[in-house]
Amino acid sequence: MEEGSLSDPWPRLKGLPMGTTVELAGADGRTWQGTLVPSHELSGERIVQLKLDSGYNVGIRVHPADRLVVLERPARANGEPSASGASPAPEILPGHVALLTTGGTIASRVDYRTGGVRPVREESEILSFYPDLSRDGPVHVIPVFDRLSEEISPPDWATLAAHVAEAFRRGAHGVVIAHGTDTLAFTSAALAFQLRRLPGPVVLVGAQRSPDRPSSDGPGNLQAAVRLARHTTLGEVVVLMHAGLSDDRYAIHRGTRVRKMHSSRRDAFQSRNGPPLGWVGAEGVVLDQPYRSAEAGEVTVEPLESRGGILWSFPGLDAASAARFVEPLRGVVLAGTGLGHVSSIHLPWIREAVKRGVVVAMTTQCLEGPADPFVYATGRELLRAGVLYLDDLLPETAYAKMLWALAASTDPVEVRRLMKLDLAGEFSPRHSVGGPA
Amino acid sequence: MEEGSLSDPWPRLKGLPMGTTVELAGADGRTWQGTLVPSHELSGERIVQLKLDSGYNVGIRVHPADRLVVLERPARANGEPSASGASPAPEILPGHVALLTTGGTIASRVDYRTGGVRPVREESEILSFYPDLSRDGPVHVIPVFDRLSEEISPPDWATLAAHVAEAFRRGAHGVVIAHGTDTLAFTSAALAFQLRRLPGPVVLVGAQRSPDRPSSDGPGNLQAAVRLARHTTLGEVVVLMHAGLSDDRYAIHRGTRVRKMHSSRRDAFQSRNGPPLGWVGAEGVVLDQPYRSAEAGEVTVEPLESRGGILWSFPGLDAASAARFVEPLRGVVLAGTGLGHVSSIHLPWIREAVKRGVVVAMTTQCLEGPADPFVYATGRELLRAGVLYLDDLLPETAYAKMLWALAASTDPVEVRRLMKLDLAGEFSPRHSVGGPA
Numbered sequence: 001m002e003e004g005s006l007s008d009p010w011p012r013l014k015g016l017p018m019g020t021t022v023e024l025a026g027a028d029g030r031t032w033q034g035t036l037v038p039s040h041e042l043s044g045e046r047i048v049q050l051k052l053d054s055g056y057n058v059g060i061r062v063h064p065a066d067r068l069v070v071l072e073r074p075a076r077a078n079g080e081p082s083a084s085g086a087s088p089a090p091e092i093l094p095g096h097v098a099l100l101t102t103g104g105t106i107a108s109r110v111d112y113r114t115g116g117v118r119p120v121r122e123e124s125e126i127l128s129f130y131p132d133l134s135r136d137g138p139v140h141v142i143p144v145f146d147r148l149s150e151e152i153s154p155p156d157w158a159t160l161a162a163h164v165a166e167a168f169r170r171g172a173h174g175v176v177i178a179h180g181t182d183t184l185a186f187t188s189a190a191l192a193f194q195l196r197r198l199p200g201p202v203v204l205v206g207a208q209r210s211p212d213r214p215s216s217d218g219p220g221n222l223q224a225a226v227r228l229a230r231h232t233t234l235g236e237v238v239v240l241m242h243a244g245l246s247d248d249r250y251a252i253h254r255g256t257r258v259r260k261m262h263s264s265r266r267d268a269f270q271s272r273n274g275p276p277l278g279w280v281g282a283e284g285v286v287l288d289q290p291y292r293s294a295e296a297g298e299v300t301v302e303p304l305e306s307r308g309g310i311l312w313s314f315p316g317l318d319a320a321s322a323a324r325f326v327e328p329l330r331g332v333v334l335a336g337t338g339l340g341h342v343s344s345i346h347l348p349w350i351r352e353a354v355k356r357g358v359v360v361a362m363t364t365q366c367l368e369g370p371a372d373p374f375v376y377a378t379g380r381e382l383l384r385a386g387v388l389y390l391d392d393l394l395p396e397t398a399y400a401k402m403l404w405a406l407a408a409s410t411d412p413v414e415v416r417r418l419m420k421l422d423l424a425g426e427f428s429p430r431h432s433v434g435g436p437a
Numbered sequence: 438m439e440e441g442s443l444s445d446p447w448p449r450l451k452g453l454p455m456g457t458t459v460e461l462a463g464a465d466g467r468t469w470q471g472t473l474v475p476s477h478e479l480s481g482e483r484i485v486q487l488k489l490d491s492g493y494n495v496g497i498r499v500h501p502a503d504r505l506v507v508l509e510r511p512a513r514a515n516g517e518p519s520a521s522g523a524s525p526a527p528e529i530l531p532g533h534v535a536l537l538t539t540g541g542t543i544a545s546r547v548d549y550r551t552g553g554v555r556p557v558r559e560e561s562e563i564l565s566f567y568p569d570l571s572r573d574g575p576v577h578v579i580p581v582f583d584r585l586s587e588e589i590s591p592p593d594w595a596t597l598a599a600h601v602a603e604a605f606r607r608g609a610h611g612v613v614i615a616h617g618t619d620t621l622a623f624t625s626a627a628l629a630f631q632l633r634r635l636p637g638p639v640v641l642v643g644a645q646r647s648p649d650r651p652s653s654d655g656p657g658n659l660q661a662a663v664r665l666a667r668h669t670t671l672g673e674v675v676v677l678m679h680a681g682l683s684d685d686r687y688a689i690h691r692g693t694r695v696r697k698m699h700s701s702r703r704d705a706f707q708s709r710n711g712p713p714l715g716w717v718g719a720e721g722v723v724l725d726q727p728y729r730s731a732e733a734g735e736v737t738v739e740p741l742e743s744r745g746g747i748l749w750s751f752p753g754l755d756a757a758s759a760a761r762f763v764e765p766l767r768g769v770v771l772a773g774t775g776l777g778h779v780s781s782i783h784l785p786w787i788r789e790a791v792k793r794g795v796v797v798a799m800t801t802q803c804l805e806g807p808a809d810p811f812v813y814a815t816g817r818e819l820l821r822a823g824v825l826y827l828d829d830l831l832p833e834t835a836y837a838k839m840l841w842a843l844a845a846s847t848d849p850v851e852v853r854r855l856m857k858l859d860l861a862g863e864f865s866p867r868h869s870v871g872g873p874a
Contacts, residue, residue: 149775150779153752181775183752183774186751260803263807264809308753309751312748312749314746314836315590315593315594315620316840321746325762337586337587337697338619339700342587366705368698368700368702369699369702370701376585378587378588
């Protein structure tokens with residue numbers, strides 16, 4: 001602890017790095033303890049922003065007579081030179097966790113000009129919001145994009161996969177990807193098919209509430225994600241998010257089996273067709289479902305095709321519109337009703353598309369349970385028309401997998417064979433994919 | 438109870454109406470008690486099909502030495518002339534429940550030729566499967582269609598609505614619609630907007646398992662639906678389906694707030710954004726949420742437009758495809774990500790479509806929680822482009838409502854105003870629809 005100064009603390013406060021823990025004792029007898037975080041653009045002069053232990057941020061007007069004590073300097077990690085300047089830390093530290101940032105709520109804050117939430121622009125801003133991040137070891141921040149996740153598209157998935165592979169090649173123990181929640185589950189599924197022989201965990205994490213709201217799940221989620229990324233044996237792409245109502249329990253979802261099932265709740269993400277792989281909580285990291293182990297050797301990145309799509313069926317969808325939608329595609333995932341059905345008015349265009357080599361796959365828009373062609377006459381008709389039934393793959397996962405399979409082969413027979421292999425734990429064990437390929 | 442005959446029971450058995458409860462005592466000492474149901478097409482000669490109290494169906498080979506006792510004749514209802522022929526029942530009985538059949542699993546059985554499940558072709562076949570149906574009062578069966586629900590389209594919703602109105606006009610106390618589960622929730626939402634001033638409940642019901650499987654939920658669901666249709670005060674379109682794992686508890690879902698959330702489970706249907714309206718169980722019919730009361734006067738039927746659609750957004754959906762999909766439509770419901778977002782690449786076609794009078798509405802593909810344009814910059818941009826945010830309407834409900842609103846007015850401003858009114862309890866009370874119309 002450093003001595004409190006009796007002179008005006010404002011100039012000194014302005015010089016302290018974000019993440020410094022301070023105590024401010026006011027002339028009015030009140031005392032504040034917290035971590036320095038960036039002030040809002042429109043905060044007045046002499047206002048300092050503190051993140052309290054309670055998780056709340058407060059803006060405090062600093063009076064010349066206030067007393068300032070610096071309790072703790074922020075951890076030096078992330079390739080920042082040490083304060084002394086004598087022995088600069090290596091750019092990449094051994095056993096580090098690579099934190100790839102992409103934008104999204106987990107790295108966003110309220111824009112006080114528009115009233116909306118905007119992605120943060122500065123890497124340092126993220127770090128200063130999360131001063132505890134490197135508590136258990138070094139974290140290396142790698143900004144990849146700066147955009148909300150609804151703007152992330154399949155070519156971005158390829159970019160992200162390349163960054164993950166590069167981080168592992170440079171010695172990362174595990175990789176955390178801070179990502180907007182809107183399309184987080186699409187990205188996790190895509191990475192699961194693109195990345196092969198993972199030497200450690202790839203943990204996608206997001207926040208449903210922006211970091212300057214007291215109810216924000218960002219700090220907890222990110223802390224737990226970094227903790228999970230230090231797990232020694234997990235070799236999968238997973239999504240880590242708040243679980244249930246408790247504040248200290250985080251679910252580890254398999255990247256191919258998870259979906260955002262609520263637009264605003266903190267526990268919006270759910271594993272479908274089975275429980276989460278495990279949990280991060282008071283008891284540490286617990287993996288209570290079978291998982292793929294980390295593999296030795298070089299991680300590889302597989303490419304994606306772009307000419308795929310998802311077509312969600314509904315009563316009244318006319319055959320001409322559906323055919324037109326599928327026309328430019330090499331593969332389409334139908335989200336059919338129930339066990340995987342669409343009206344028989346779609347049979348002609350499906351037959352025609354299959355004939356010209358389009359892979360037409362079926363999933364269920366129920367988002368749980370299998371697509372199964374063998375229960376109803378409709379399913380058998382669709383199967384005969386050449387539809388590939390994908391059991392309990394989520395439509396989103398089936399789409400990501402199809403972009404991968406279409407890139408792996410130009411032969412529809414081979415694409416169909418690849419689609420039915422269990423490559424990333426995407427099929428639940430109780431189901432099996434039926435029907436001819 | 439009638440005397441058992443000692444002569445060969447086969448000719449007599451063949452003459453008994455389906456639904457008769459019999460006891461068959463075999464020469465081998467075994468005794469079967471059950472209700473006669475139709476035999477499968479490929480059942481051999483001298484095989485009788487009995488539904489046992491356990492719910493199982495058994496096929497029993499009838500020997501000439503077996504002893505037959507007729508325990509109970511089926512209830513005479515449904516306009517069937519009495520056995521004596523002296524006093525034929527009126528075609529429509531006072532206080533009856535009208536049971537509209539449309540096909541689907543609840544009225545389907547295994548086709549032993551193809552191995553698939555097919556809709557039953559005969560009205561009498563349905564009645565004979567459910568001998569207890571008219572236990573508490575007369576049930577009048579009105580066959581409307583004979584098809585699986587994936588084949589039901591918006592013009593069929595209009596036909597169904599007309600039949601419901603006609604049934605009430607002819608004195609029905611309540612209406613039950615037996616419907617395939619695949620698109621049951623679409624139909625329930627459509628009926629909720631088409632039918633005004635309901636004088637009694639309209640209960641949609643389905644079965645996830647076909648009636649000749651011992652695990653079938655058809656008999657229980659249908660029985661509970663008829664019970665609910667006799668409820669004196671409910672004036673809403675609801676969906677009644679199996680709830681949870683218990684065999685004697687049925688959930689009453691509001692027709693505009695329900696979705697099939699599993700492709701095969703018996704309790705696949707879930708109320709979204711709030712609890713079910715109530716339950717049917719051992720305690721009778723319990724409505725523990727506010728509901729709309731039955732209204733006096735004439736029920737009216739409102740028309741539907743067909744030029745509407747649902748467009749499910751996903752990363753990689755290209756703007757040209759989306760624009761082409763929307764081109765022939767007067768209104769489209771976007772199922773966006775998170776709080777109702779699509780990539781900004783879609784802004785140009787959205788602006789252009791809105792300019793030419795297309796109503797572009799936003800819902801969330803999370804299927805729970807609100808679509809809200811005021812949290813992120815993306816939402817504000819979409820709002821400025823003219824997107825109508827529909828709070829927590831399910832995409833399916835929003836689509837059904839849009840077909841109704843488009844038929845009600847040719848003016849997009851009026852269509853937008855109508856879309857935001859709470860007409861059938863479709864918005865959950867905790868949310869409000871924000872933004873300018």
